[in-house]
Amino acid sequence: MGRFSMRQFAKKAVDKELLFKAVELASKTPSVCNRQCYHAHIFSGKEQSKAVLSYQLGNRGFGDQVDSVLVVSADLSCFFSASERNKAWIDGGLFAMSLMYSLHSLGLGCCPLNWSVSPERDQALKNATGISNSHSIIMMTACGHLKDEFTVAKSKRKPGGELCTIVNNKVAFSKI
Numbered sequence: 001m002g003r004f005s006m007r008q009f010a011k012k013a014v015d016k017e018l019l020f021k022a023v024e025l026a027s028k029t030p031s032v033c034n035r036q037c038y039h040a041h042i043f044s045g046k047e048q049s050k051a052v053l054s055y056q057l058g059n060r061g062f063g064d065q066v067d068s069v070l071v072v073s074a075d076l077s078c079f080f081s082a083s084e085r086n087k088a089w090i091d092g093g094l095f096a097m098s099l100m101y102s103l104h105s106l107g108l109g110c111c112p113l114n115w116s117v118s119p120e121r122d123q124a125l126k127n128a129t130g131i132s133n134s135h136s137i138i139m140m141t142a143c144g145h146l147k148d149e150f151t152v153a154k155s156k157r158k159p160g161g162e163l164c165t166i167v168n169n170k171v172a173f174s175k176i
Contacts, residue, residue: 009065009109009144016044018106019068019143025102031091037078038095038138041071041131049142055125056113056140067144071125072096073135092138103143110143 023040031037043052046067053063072095074088096112103110115122115137122137131137 009062009067010147011065012067012145014044014068014108014144016042018108019044019070019103022099022102022106022108023070025105026095026098029091029095029098031094032084032087035078035091037074037076037088038092039073039075039135040095040099041073041129043069043071043129052125052129052140053113053142055117055121055128056115057117058113059111059142062111063142065144066142068142070099070141070143071129071131072099072138072141073131074138075132075135077134088136089138092136096139096141100141103141107146108143109146110141113140113142115139 019042023042026040027036029038043049044067046064049066049069050063052069052071053059053066059066072092074092074095076088079085079087100110100112117125123133125131125137126133126135
């Protein structure tokens with residue numbers, strides 16, 4: 001079975017060691033100049049998860065089932081100039097995907113949750129959780145154990161031919 005975004009979770013608590021193992025597996029994610037700016041903030045248990053999810057605006061209907069939330073951030077102090085302004089988002093996004101595949105490989109279900117919020121909401125979450133202001137929050141991942149039976153949304157996927165272009169023409173090299 002492939003990875004799906006899960007919105008139905010069993011009532012069983014997730015062992016923190018399992019979450020740490022997922023982070024360790026994801027630590028092999030490539031990063032610009034091997035700076036490893038990414039970080040996972042683990043919030044374990046229904047109470048902590050509910051509190052953290054109250055800042056995110058896309059978990060209605062299933063957030064009450066979530067046992068653990070991982071907030072992925074990128075430490076901006078790892079970057080040195082305006083020309084690197086997008087690298088934290090790229091590295092953080094790569095790490096987040098690796099983390100979701102790691103959770104899946106360990107038998108946990110997860111659902112990526114966007115973090116498109118106002119600066120005020122972003123700061124409020126940082127204040128409530130102790131996430132450093134030098135970190136840019138990339139996204140959240142809700143996770144938990146899978147139920148014995150569950151349903152997933154069927155999302156049509158584009159065929160590979162629509163997602164790539166094979167370039168057959170010569171590319172000219174120039175000095176920039």
